[in-house]
Amino acid sequence: MEAMIKFQHVRKEFNSDGKKFLAVDDVSFDIQKGEVFGIIGFSGAGKSTLVRCINLLERPTSGQVFINGTEITELPMSKLRQKRKKIGMIFQQFNLFASRTVWDNIAFPLKGSGLSKEEKAEKVEKLLKLVELDSKADAYPSNLSGGQKQRVAIARALASDPEILLSDESTSALDPKTTKSILNLLKKVNRELGITIVVITHEMQVIKEICDRVAVMKDGKVVEIGEVFDIFANPQEQITREFVEHTSNLSKIYELVEEKSDIVRVDQEQIVWRLRYLERNVSEALVSQLSRKFDLDINIIFGNIELIGENPIGGLVAIVRGTPEQIDGAIDYLHEKNVGVEVILDGRVSE
Amino acid sequence: MEEFLNDLIPNVMARQDIFFKSIRETCLMVGWSGSISFLLGILFGVTITVTRPDGICSNKIVYHILDKLVNFFRSVPFIILLACLVPLTRLIMGTSIGVKGAIVPLVFGCTPFFTRQMESALAEVDPGLIEAAQSMGLGNLDIIWRVYLRESIAGIVRGTTITLISLIGLTAMAGAIGAGGLGNFAIMYGHQRNMLDVTYTTVLVLVVMVSLIQVTGNYIAKRNTH
Structure with a gap:
């Protein structure tokens, strides 16, 4: 061109x-x-x-x-x-x-x-x-x-x-x-x-x-x-991250964690994670797959999925309940699927 | 009616021919020097605006010379300017008295004032409009004509109104030292011969003239404000 x-x-x-x-x-x-x-x-x-x-x-x-x-x-x-x-x-x-x-x-x-x-x-x-x-x-x-x-x-x-x-x-x-x-x-x-x-x-x-x-x-x-x-x-x-964060509500989770809000209070079997969809794969039924495969309870707190051009992009913030093995398995699975996982709070280690 | 006026303003009625001639002379002085100052003021006002440091064709030398010149003439009291300009007036007009003799000093007294009025009218044109015009590929002359002058018509009319009114004041002063007109009429009869009715009538005529200019100016300015 x-x-x-x-x-x-x-x-x-x-x-x-x-x-x-x-x-x-x-x-x-x-x-x-x-x-x-x-x-x-x-x-x-x-x-x-x-x-x-x-x-x-x-x-x-x-x-x-x-x-x-x-x-x-x-x-x-x-x-x-x-x-x-x-x-x-x-x-x-x-x-x-x-x-x-x-x-x-x-x-x-x-x-x-x-x-x-x-x-x-x-x-x-x-x-x-x-x-x-x-x-x-x-x-x-x-x-x-x-x-x-x-x-x-x-x-x-x-x-x-x-x-x-x-x-x-x-x-x-x-x-x-x-x-x-x-x-x-x-x-x-x-x-x-x-x-x-x-x-x-x-x-x-x-x-x-x-x-x-x-x-x-x-x-x-x-x-x-x-x-x-x-x-x-x-x-x-x-700076790019700042601009990108600005357009979604997902970063609000950090404020909630900071404020120790009730919404993000986790016990020993729970973690809060943030998933980022990095590739053009959001159309997969990721959440239900995780839930079925690893026997997890997934409670979505924030979700932000938008179209850029023709492709969906975004992420989820969710509280996940399961045994440490199940959760680790799920994280590995997500990595395989090229979904970014950030563990924001981990009840298994805190307190 | 005539009897009534004869009673009210006997000295004016007795000098009707001089009275009307004075009005005509004042109008002539305002008309001629006003027109010349209008053209010169626009020329200088535009030049100062476009040559200033952030202007569309900035030119330090031209800007500073014009700016200082305007300041110089504005700081000389008009009555002194009148006296200073006698030789120049004679040179240009061949006489320094009467309506003809008044025009040169009136132009010198009025142009700097109107130039400043123009400058402030043009300064109100949003720099964004100039930038937009430049981005469309307009040249400087087009920008002056189609943006600066066109967009500030209302401001120019307001500046012209103020200038004309102050010009009437200047003609009265010029009249006092031999230019004729209403100023001369009022001083010669009203003041020196203590004919109060002459003074009052002159004041009344001037008030009417100023009001007419103001009303017309406001009307035109309003019609050009969108």
Whole structure:
């Protein structure tokens, strides 16, 4: 597959009050044509700066950025402006023109495109339909809800037929339901129009929902990169684990243990374990098999199993009752099945 | 009616021709110097905005020169500016008195003020909009025209209203040293000959003029706020 966007040793340094700050530190990776690529990190990790190196709203201090094979940091300004028209961008704060109607906002990038008045009208109408806002053409942005504003922004970003759409925290100012509908729209844009999408976010939920691959950024560096399923199933870095934990309720068990809650009080025949499904095997009837094979009582406290792409992923926290031999046997069996087991509390050893 | 007015404002009625000429002169001064200052103010306001350190075409030298120049002219009291500019006015207009002689100092007095008004109107344009426009591949001139100016119409109208009102004040001062207009009328008759009705009538006319400008300005600003 050919790379749509290619970062090569990109560094970006800011100078403020004589202090140097390295926002992006030697980043190299490719984003493939047609994929939805996520960049996740806490604020200040450098993800916004990195994504702005794609349309050169920020110029890298050193390193190269290739778009579709063209090295863009060397382009003269006029060529760069042409290139920018093919890279749409949407923002957390929508950035709509308050003095223009929805229609005029969407038509804004079409000025000077050489299209006739009729062609422009046709295009705007098509985009309005795509984002399901046909009825709001004459409204002003101030009369729209957050979700509607972002839809207008998406339509505007698509007006000049871009190859790439950059989304800078585009759902961070929206409620969960609206977030979902915007993410669905982005998915549709990716599938129906074949546009490569780069999503920046600090929410793993967003990555899980629409991304094919993800890069995790910390202190200006990409610390982990891979397919979203693999990252979720088997996060390598501490920060990635934090993001993944954040999306499920399973980590709540540690708080309960800390608080010595009644729920997790175990006797000598009980343990609390956490199972992690690492491979695409959740469809097996694992719990009932364990129960039958090893004669265990399994009481599920938390469960979190979700779909990433087409594959289920997640885990369970459960209290298990059985003899030490039965439990050990079950743990071995789980290892065989490539399910991660973490014994959180063991009544057999405590007290 | 005429009798009533003759009783109420005898000195004005006796000088109706001078009175109306004064109103016309004031309007002329405000109109000419206001229009010139409007164009110059937009030019300078935009230039300062885009050349400031984080602007879209930052240029330290241009920014600092303009900024200091505006500060300089704003710190000179207008009455002193009037006196300082006499030679320059003569050079440009051929005279330093009358409506023609007033326009040069009025432009010098008004433009820096309006430039600052423009600057603050443009500063209210969300930097995110500029970034969005840049990401769409717009050039700087397009950004100035289609984003900065377009998005701040309401602010520009409000700034213009304030400037025009203060300009009327300046014309009265210019009138006092020979420019004609309502200021001259009030000083010459109302003050120096102690004709109070002349002073009061002048005040009334000025209040009406200011109110008209304010109401019109508010209306246009409101229509351009969405």
